[in-house]
Amino acid sequence: MKSQTKTTNWKSKLHEIIYEADTKAGKWFDIILIITILISIILVMLESVESFDAKYHNFLNISEWVITILFSIEYIARIVTIKKPSSYIFSFYGIIDFLATIPKYLSIIFVGTHALIALRALRLLRVFRILKLARYMGASRNLIAALKASKIKISVFLFSVLVLTIILGTVMYLIEGPKNGFTSIPHSMYWAIVTLTTVGYGDLAPHTPFGQFIASIVMILGYGIIAVPTGIVTSEMTKADNLALINTQHCPNCSEDKHQDMATFCHKCGSKLNHE
Amino acid sequence: MKSQTKTTNWKSKLHEIIYEADTKAGKWFDIILIITILISIILVMLESVESFDAKYHNFLNISEWVITILFSIEYIARIVTIKKPSSYIFSFYGIIDFLATIPKYLSIIFVGTHALIALRALRLLRVFRILKLARYMGASRNLIAALKASKIKISVFLFSVLVLTIILGTVMYLIEGPKNGFTSIPHSMYWAIVTLTTVGYGDLAPHTPFGQFIASIVMILGYGIIAVPTGIVTSEMTKADNLALINTQHCPNCSEDKHQDMATFCHKCGSKLNHE
């Protein structure tokens, strides 16, 4: 029985290190994990640079193996230390962790397959784990709240852009036609998005005077449209900031809440507020 | 007489299904209609992709006929079930519905005419019907109200942009001239819009040092100008949000309305407000 307690103890300790960031060991684990993730991302990038890969192929291969083994250990440790392994394995991060570990092993079986890069690319998703640590959560929660609050407005906006893109794409396809590069409606829609968002690659540009006239109108439209999401986010953020100045204390007399941070008396009945 | 009631009954039932979205059948009708519209739009797009059209010409042709017949049935049903058919036929949506149905029939008469694509493009306008359904109306009404409230400001802004475009177009035409691609003032104005809106295709760019200097000033101007519509929309939206916090309850004493959501006493006469 003592041995079992020991095991549980050892497991719960490791669990604390891996899954939490409150203890010193837990923080160090997270920092090392982030560094390993960043290194593995840089390695994937460097491997894609042909001239670099040609020179340092062996170094990249070995480093990749080291990181894969580290990730494997982490993956196994996460399964072992959790009470209900399936809750981790089939969670979002569990799947990502698995996909981030597996490609190098698969590369022994399927030598030189290009599709493996795709799998390896999934390792990049591990980077999202950093978000767990972020001290910035307060700020980003605010940001996400602002985005969520304006979810409907943003949907309406995106839908309008889509409708506009379909119409503009069709119109430009009719005006310019395949001889000026607008080979199909989807291709023209691509042009419409490139123009509306003011990206403007120039790989596709109107050549006929009428096409350029329509394009000018599209650009000025895009100019105005760019104002809409900014307006949405800004007004939500201003609102969120204003609400942040309102606290949750209750009036001892009438139990009204939502008083301003600086208030001393209840704004409803005039009773004095109890400050914590 | 009984038969007539039956007909009326049948008509009013169909009317409810087609024109309203309150009943279950009405909702299903709308959903099927939207799906049909979307499919027809995708078909028009795919037909414009030459390589796809070459392969699946028959499939596209048959699908197009199926959709045209479905639209024809809907069009006739709409005319039959309404009391005053002319009020539908000559309405905005009535004309669009007609134009969305007719092109395929015309294609039998005028085989292979290019202009038919233009007519068929009108089917895309049917997509606006989706707007009728949108649960989002609350949000978009807000959006449209914000745009309407700043109509005058936006007009002033667009007029200023137009004047600026004319002046810049002329100046660049004089500086760069036809030998650098600025073949005429309208063409230079096209360049000015491409630059002011920060789209920047690069199909037309200044080559002389002085032209590049003027272009730099234009870009920084455009940078500042982009702030104006954003400022307009944002300030209108913030205002609209503030107004949203004002409700429509009336004071029982002086019948003043527009009290703030949190108000307990009338801001005009000081009487207590009745909260629902």
Added chain:
Amino acid sequence: MKSQTKTTNWKSKLHEIIYEADTKAGKWFDIILIITILISIILVMLESVESFDAKYHNFLNISEWVITILFSIEYIARIVTIKKPSSYIFSFYGIIDFLATIPKYLSIIFVGTHALIALRALRLLRVFRILKLARYMGASRNLIAALKASKIKISVFLFSVLVLTIILGTVMYLIEGPKNGFTSIPHSMYWAIVTLTTVGYGDLAPHTPFGQFIASIVMILGYGIIAVPTGIVTSEMTKADNLALINTQHCPNCSEDKHQDMATFCHKCGSKLNHE
């Protein structure tokens, strides 16, 4: 003496028509003037389109003469009807009016000189006269006030952009060098502005990996910088909107002003306000 009164009368009447827009005749004069200006601008544009000029050279020439004569009459009328002609002749609009009239006359003396187009381009400045009419003045005054209030902030912003441009231009000139198109520091500064403002023609783009890295940072900087003018204008506009809700009525008791539009009692001493 009677004749003199008559002359004065005739002059003051014409003065009212030309210089003011209160009477019916004055409004008509302004409308005709605007139409003439717009036509003359369109003519200048069309003349710059070579293919159009080749076909309709005579038509353009005659139209240009008609407009020049109309402008001449207006110019003389403005001088004759004003009490102190010099105050008009040397005013901003007086000079523009003169420069807008003279080029066609000069074209008889200096046949075919290119520089005349420059003079003729000044006719475009006449378009600013439309601003005098604008019913929109209320809105644009608001706009201009917002811009003026943030004048200092905008200056600081523009100065920062200039300093940034000089530094980035020099850095990119050193990194990329003439072999990649960055032929000189001013040319590199042109690139920096094209990039910072997110215009991105692509006539000049970094080719070395390090140059592309610096360019990426420049772009993200530009991304952030674009927020600053928007923030300035928006916050000024919101402020202006808030102030617009405050009227100038004075309290009859304590003579406090700046009450809100909806206020019935003075916010300072509680006395009832006199509404006009």
Added chain:
Amino acid sequence: MKSQTKTTNWKSKLHEIIYEADTKAGKWFDIILIITILISIILVMLESVESFDAKYHNFLNISEWVITILFSIEYIARIVTIKKPSSYIFSFYGIIDFLATIPKYLSIIFVGTHALIALRALRLLRVFRILKLARYMGASRNLIAALKASKIKISVFLFSVLVLTIILGTVMYLIEGPKNGFTSIPHSMYWAIVTLTTVGYGDLAPHTPFGQFIASIVMILGYGIIAVPTGIVTSEMTKADNLALINTQHCPNCSEDKHQDMATFCHKCGSKLNHE
């Protein structure tokens, strides 16, 4: 002893001129310094223009020597007049001043070395000195405060952009591949930044339909993302403006401060406030 006092006197006088801008002489020194800096910057720019350098090489060389000597005198004067020279020499501006003076002297030893341009470029950093003078400090302090207040939000934003760039760069590298110009992941990330920031050079653009589809989504994402920094800065600025309406007067009864500009009574205890 008298002579020593004289020396100290002379030094402290020069110190006042060089280090402060309160006296008339101090202001003139600053103005001349700014003009010299601007001229030296323009000279560096002109020297980089090959055609100009070929023509006026001697003039540029002599001017550069004159400015270098002027900077040398200033540098020595700054060291001599300060009590603790090391506190200047190793300060940020001390190092910049040194680096701005040295390159021309080095050019005698290392003739024609390209690296000297890099050193000379540092002279540009002297331009930051202008900031010391700026009357605009009030406005820019506001600006910097707004940026500082939103430091965390901006970090979260930049981090999100970085993560997005890595993911998009990898995805596009997989989709488009080296044959379409996306030669490596870092190169694809460069494309992702060029696109997300709506710069859009067009030196790198997707060629496959699927790549263009992903690119379209990236652009619309970038469209939405551009709203975030604007929202942050704007809401901070509006907040800063609101705080500016709060003054620092203290209540004579309860010594509460932060009353609104228009307040007559203390918002805490209700005592009358003393207005200055």
